[in-house]
Amino acid sequence: MADLSVSGSLRNRLALTLIGGAAVLAILLFFAVRNYAVQVAQQGQNDILQASVTSMLDAAVIRNNKVELDLPYSAFSMLATPADDQVFYAILQDGIHISGYDDLVFSAGVSGGNSIFETGKMRGVTIRKISASKTLIGANQRIEIQIVLAQTQDALSDTLDQISRNAAVLGIGFFALAAALSFWASSATIGQLGKLTSSVTRRGPQDLSPFSKPVPREMAPLVTSLNSLMGRLEQSLSQSEDFIVEAAHRVRTPLATVRSYAEATLQRVNKEENREAMRSMIKAIDESSRAAGQLLDHAMITFRADHLERQELDLVALAKELVLRLTPIADMKDLSLTLQGDSIVPYSGDFVLIQNAVRNLIDNAMKYSPAEGSIQVIVSAGPSPQITVCDRGPGFPNDEIETLTTRFQRGTNATNTIGSGLGLTIARDVAAAHGGKITLTNVQEGGACVTLSL
Amino acid sequence: MRNFIALGLILMCNASWAQNWEDRQQFNATDATTTLRIISSTDTNLFAPLIEAFVAQNPDVAIEYLVTGTADIDTRFRKTPKAFDIAISSAMDLQLKLTNDGYALPLKGVSHPAWAQWRQSLFGFTSEPAAIVINRAAFKGLPIPQSRQELIEALRARPDVFRNRVGTYDVRQSGLGYLFATQDARAFETFWRLMEVMGGLDVRLYCCSGDMIDDLIDGKIAVAYNVLGSYAQARAESQNVIKIILPSDFPTTMMRTALVSRSSQEPQAAERFIQFLVGYQSNPIESTRLLPPLNATENGVERATIALEPALMTFLDTLKRNNFLYEWENALIQN
Secondary structure, three states, X not given: OOOOOOOOOHHHHHHHHHHHHHHHHHHHHHHHHHHHHHHHHHHHHHHHHHHHHHHHHHOEEEEOOEEEEOOOHHHHHOOOOOOOOOEEEEEEEOOEEEEEOOOOOOOOOOOOOOEEEEEEEEOOEEEEEXXXXXXXXXXXXXXXXXXXXXXXXHHHHHHHHHHHHHHHHHHHHHHHHHHHHHHHHHHHHHHHHHHHHHHHHHOOOOOOOOOOOXXXXXXXXXXXXXXXXXXXXXXXXXXXXXXXXHHHHHHHHHHHHHHHHHHHHHHHOOOHHHHHHHHHHHHHHHHHHHHHHHHHHHHHHHHHHHOOOOEEEEHHHHHHHHHHHHHHHHHHOOOEEEEEEOOOOEEEEOHHHHHHXXXXXXXXXXXXXXXXXXXXXXXXXXXXXXXXXXXXXXXXXXXXXXXXXXXXXXXXXXXXXXXXXXXHHHHHHHHHHOOOEEEEEEOOOOOEEEEEEO | OHHHHHHHHHHHHHHHHHOOOOEEEXXXXXXXXXXXXXXXXXXXXXHHHHHHHHHHHOOOEEEEEEEOOHHHHHHHHHHOHHHOOEEEEOOHHHHHHHHHOOOEOOOOOOOOOHHHEEOOOEEEOOOEEEEEEEEHHHHOOOOOOOOHHHHHHHHHHOHHHHOOOEEEEOOOOOHHHHHHHHHHHHHOOHHHHHHHHHHHOOOEEEOOHHHHHHHHHHOOOOEEEEEEHHHHHHHHOOOOOEEEEOOOOOOEEEOOEEEEEOOOOOHXXXXXXXXXXXXXXXXXXXXXXXXXXXXXXEOOEEOEEOOXXXXXXXXXOHXXXXXXXXXXXXXXXXX
């Protein structure tokens, strides 16, 4: 799990994408609103300038072969703005300035009837100006009256500032709302993954049943793959357990037969070398038989660990029974087997499993003890219920003390002793199934202890 | 050579500077470090209490107060905007055009109602109606006209009494007279008829309110039309000879306006002066004040105050002005 390389976060990526999108949209919104407002405001100013210049042109007449232009009061009056914008104008007759501001330039390209709007600078301020013209027809002449009218844009920029502020508030509000929604949406989406994760995590180590809770459509392929993976896993696990049980059974029974034949043959042969061969044979058969037994034990423990049958029991009684049963075998090897510790240690656990584990520990101890050695089984109630088995053997190699409980792992100093390497694994699995552990220690004056804490 | 020309220009400037002021007064000349040059159309005696109150509060500022006519203010100010810090005039149209043309400095620190200021640069500080002023003796035993229409009727009724005894501004010389006449022409249909009648009676034309009121008191004229009420008021209180009539069909009311030159050498002091000026003139209880206060209403009735807006420039248009003067001369100068 620690090796899993984590790159980025879906939730952050989703939230960032959404927030980034919201920011872009908010900025677009701001500029769109502002741009639209600029157009509307500018159109408003254009309309007023147009109306004013039209009323001025309407006032132009030819009287006595002379142009008269009686500016209407309303022409400038309608240009009054809250920001008191400045007004400039110029009146030209056939291109010659006759009244108004002579530094205001009439825009070329205006032909009768139309008008041209321009934005420019005059006396250091920005102005919007309109140029318009009108042809007056006299007795025997045509006169072109041209008017340029310009206004500063203070009121316009005031309005725009105000609209920009409002648009900014709108944009920020939109962004804040969208950001909040993004967080919520990404949390809700990732929440589904979180749910699946926690339901996977909550499962027991052996629970390989398929997920049946409804999941979002996008996660369905993942869950389907997961379910099919677990199905195959379960199948292959049960197949291999079945295989081991089957194999052990099939090996053990013929082995027993072979052993009894070998015993009988041993009684009959007299030649010392043949007897020696037979004894070796019997020893190998014993070892194989024991390994098959342990494989069976292990398979049983793997099965029972999921379905612990806890009952009230006394660990001392359990140990005593085992010691009694194994004493004859110990005697055969000239070993002394003693029980020590508290007189009664009550515990609620699976009798068969614990017995199996302790038997394997004692078995191991007997296997590695030198002749005439002593094996102590110590049962104690504190700090937690525990059973310790100590021998006078060679002890564990210090550098392997952590890995020895792994299945089929044997100590490097055990090559001369026959074994399957399953004993400690069985003890460990039993301890784990009861929520405990086993501890391996070497004793200073020689020998080793294995403690099964429950 | 260039130096000589410069010197000559300076001398010429000084020469023109020294000439032709109606009045010229220094206030607080001794202690001050800063001098504000104010060009104004308001008579010094009406303005003096305000200036004295200002220099009492601002001992570091001296004031040079230069008085000339409204049209002259416009001409001089346009010619040498650097020579003046503040322009005060009763010709709102000329002042507004000065502001529109960029001669005025916007003053951010002056707070003033929107209707009484333009571009935060031009500040109105009085409300003064144009009045009909009569010599009481000429109307003895007769009803006193209360409106322009009644004035026309009174003039028509006794042409022998009023011949050559009616006065008004010569709008060709007086900026204020032109403003009043154009606003009247715009707002009142009877204006041109009144002008015709006055023209028929050989009207006397005056450059300034002061002269007109002098002649009224002397009895040289019996009626003065569109006289500035404030000047007549200053005399009416002490004399029973004249009577001020505010036409009941809306008196045309103007505001005296002040602006600070954009080229002013002392913009801070000038802004302080404007702040003081509008505060002084807006204060409802200012006992030393001689000028009428800034007041949008008179006895609760809203006055037709000439609005500070670009439309004021309409009658300053060359074509329009020529047209108006042509009509005006036609009506008033008939012989």
